Amino acid sequence: MSSPKQIPALGYALLGLLHGKPASGYDLRKVFSSTSMKSYSDSPGAIYPALGRLQKQELIRGTIEEGAGMRRRQVFRVTAKGLAELKKWIARPVTRDEIVRGPQEFILRFAFSEMVVGSAAAIELLHSLEGVLQEYVTSLNEELKALPAMMPASGRLAFECGVRGNQSLLEWTRNALTTYEGKKGGRS
Amino acid sequence: MSSPKQIPALGYALLGLLHGKPASGYDLRKVFSSTSMKSYSDSPGAIYPALGRLQKQELIRGTIEEGAGMRRRQVFRVTAKGLAELKKWIARPVTRDEIVRGPQEFILRFAFSEMVVGSAAAIELLHSLEGVLQEYVTSLNEELKALPAMMPASGRLAFECGVRGNQSLLEWTRNALTTYEGKKGGRS
DNA sequence: CGCCCCATGTAAGACGTTACATGATTGA
DNA sequence: TCAATCATGTAACGTCTTACATGGGGCG
Numbered sequence: 001m002s003s004p005k006q007i008p009a010l011g012y013a014l015l016g017l018l019h020g021k022p023a024s025g026y027d028l029r030k031v032f033s034s035t036s037m038k039s040y041s042d043s044p045g046a047i048y049p050a051l052g053r054l055q056k057q058e059l060i061r062g063t064i065e066e067g068a069g070m071r072r073r074q075v076f077r078v079t080a081k082g083l084a085e086l087k088k089w090i091a092r093p094v095t096r097d098e099i100v101r102g103p104q105e106f107i108l109r110f111a112f113s114e115m116v117v118g119s120a121a122a123i124e125l126l127h128s129l130e131g132v133l134q135e136y137v138t139s140l141n142e143e144l145k146a147l148p149a150m151m152p153a154s155g156r157l158a159f160e161c162g163v164r165g166n167q168s169l170l171e172w173t174r175n176a177l178t179t180y181e182g183k184k185g186g187r188s
Numbered sequence: 189m190s191s192p193k194q195i196p197a198l199g200y201a202l203l204g205l206l207h208g209k210p211a212s213g214y215d216l217r218k219v220f221s222s223t224s225m226k227s228y229s230d231s232p233g234a235i236y237p238a239l240g241r242l243q244k245q246e247l248i249r250g251t252i253e254e255g256a257g258m259r260r261r262q263v264f265r266v267t268a269k270g271l272a273e274l275k276k277w278i279a280r281p282v283t284r285d286e287i288v289r290g291p292q293e294f295i296l297r298f299a300f301s302e303m304v305v306g307s308a309a310a311i312e313l314l315h316s317l318e319g320v321l322q323e324y325v326t327s328l329n330e331e332l333k334a335l336p337a338m339m340p341a342s343g344r345l346a347f348e349c350g351v352r353g354n355q356s357l358l359e360w361t362r363n364a365l366t367t368y369e370g371k372k373g374g375r376s
Numbered sequence: 377c378g379c380c381c382c383a384t385g386t387a388a389g390a391c392g393t394t395a396c397a398t399g400a401t402t403g404a
Numbered sequence: 405t406c407a408a409t410c411a412t413g414t415a416a417c418g419t420c421t422t423a424c425a426t427g428g429g430g431c432g
Binding site: 196198229231233234237238258259260 | 390393394395401
């Protein structure tokens, strides 16, 4: 029914995984609990309602599989509408706010990007991130210099930790770009 | 009244800031919106209820200041009970789960550590983090090697991003330790 | 036969977001 | 006097967490 709502990160994670391979709620839970996507919840109280919402918005469709000697399970697939939504989310330019909140959502977008929007768009995403990070790191460094000298060492170090983390992310971005641009190709 | 509940990160952030300096809800909002603690919410709908909860748990106490030519404002102070709770939170050892979820909460703990529990305990905190990170980075590297070769490049790069981020955090930790241990001192 | 894993869900409660509401004071 | 800022809150809504509930199937 109603589609133009904003979807939480978990919803996009599910959408992206289902785009890779149709799966049941239980399968998806296992992905979250067993692989390194542990920052997302693997609890049934999060997954099943989220799948229900996506289905109500017609972004995925579930079909119940039931055979002799098989347990009943519902397998979800991404619809055309869902794929469009996923593409929109992945390809949108990186904003500063997105990075300030933490890189997790960006990482998720990028992880899916090649499969969903192709490597050209993935490279664009990286360029977008690079631009945002350059400015952000610069302004963080300025803030750092402006920090009061009387501040406790742990406060200053904590701030530095944030700066370094973003610097390291920027290096990763550039490294990823050279990796990628070395071997062009893939689909658009 | 009821104290042995678990406090969300925002609550500890408020507790830590108030320990540094008594302040009103509005002051605290400004800290979140103007400084680099932007990962925490600066919305009144988050701050004021959070302050209310802390006060109900007797971790802070608010006194209304009202003078001629002054706006009415309520200034909060950390109580003895609140300080104890803050210390407990800061000094507790780092767990792997805490790091998997992201370093933000640890950074917050560490930022306050020197002022609240002294530099000796701050150093202990860093050692605790170092241990956890060593193991975690090692296991991430093993996972990385075990990743299927047919994986799309963006997926592998996304994973590498996580590894690098934690490696960079580990370097920061060691750097912070040498910085700290160079100039001992501070209280307890 | 009993236990554990598969597989799905629901219910209660806590928390944050967004938006709205109120009123006093400062400055143009 | 009108707008912006100070300062405090409330209400509705959505989402996540934790815990509970249910049943079939494989295995010892």
